[in-house]
Amino acid sequence: MLIDTHTRNLEVKKGDETLEILENVVIGRKGAGTKEHRGDDITPLGNYRIGWINEKSAFRKFFGLTYPNVEHAEKALLKGQINRDTYDAIARAETTGQIPPQNTDLGGQIGIHGLGSGSLSIHEVFDWTHGCIALRNDQIDRLSQYVEEGTLVTVK
Template sequence: MMRICSIVCCMFLAFSAVADDDLWLLVDTKARKIEVKKGDKTVETIDKIAIGRGGAGVKNHRGDNITPFGDYRIGWVGEKSMFKRFFGLNYPSVQDAENALRRKVIDEYTYNRIVYAHQFHQIPPQNTPLGGQIGIHGLGSADKRVHEVFDWTHGCIALTNTQIDHLSQLVSPGTLVKIK
């Protein structure tokens, strides 16, 4: 796991410079949809998404299966994911780290590592007590019927394989993703 994170961090140092700043994603966890936005205008909607088994909200710790609320950027794209395609988010954010430090979930050293990564447009550490590897992905070989019935991820946002293929035509590293 640590080796993967190190590779990811080194490969995607300048992710914020790649994306179209006007295009962004609004993930509505209550309505179970993603709105593709261009400025304030919704240009497309992707329905019937799945989120974490623990619902959405403040992510308390690794393994809580919660999809975190907040503003993130796509930090990397995994084209050979077991979930078809994986758009990794730069979770945890500075805000996530501040909240976790205040609650004593992480120590100051971990907080500083997360803040440093964001200051230099790097992927924050993915192996903290807050967890990591949060993103938007497809189903891979998973059963589409299960996807349609309940939320099943460990905190990610899941789409069908067709939807994730389509989304890959619209987004790139650096794209803003707001999860509410």
Template structure:
């Protein structure tokens, strides 16, 4: 059934946009991997680990994001679609959540309509396309700083998950991260990587979990 539904969506998209060709993928030297159980953001170039940062995640606890307001950090494969200065968070790097997998799961649960599902899929066909951000799946998920830095904020950031579903770094770390990213940079968010070799590469004990 899921395969049939995916085929039907592909056909619907092709009929709706008969003269639009898929944009060729752009190659980016860096990729970002977020390992939620370890509270880590890793910057990789090929097989090399370039940087790693401690992060704070959504207040909603373990599990991927499912619905607006659950305050969970999503899990899946995304891309950066934009970034800008933020008065509240210092700097905001926007991800193209909800992804296709989020949309399909939401549609099956009756959270979004067929039309919303198609709009989300269509956005992911476009280079740097931003899917609808105000469906019941939520939106405006990204990587950001902590705004005005105080000792109290830095202490909270170090010890607690405090965001509404985003991934937070310190302002200094966000500035450093910006040199590695751009529109189209792939961002993979996992609870725990299947490849334990990745954890070994970044010097993390696979038996230690920081998940709430």
């Protein structure tokens, strides 16, 4: 899966073939880039996997990303934002295919989700998430046929 934060498209891919394009995705209130800390409302760029799936989310469906990854952890460790134990836990999760700690200063609970009972009129005009990628409910339902735990996701 490729999420282009500039074109606002989510492409479902199988190898080089594009199976489906979902348009007008919404990102964090402060755009996409390097997520500095929990609550900064930035959608983090990078390569992730779907770490968990919540079919009963308040946002209709939630596909959790394996954020933070080792790349984020290395930068945060060098800046003194996280300690060695936190870095090691994130690295171990990535190496073993597990979900990284979701309660670090880097933030967590970043994923792809629907609107749930949220306002479609706001969704169509504003970036409103706290760092997630949001789709309309019909789009998240369509996406769910392609998604399973372990699915590779690139946010660029």
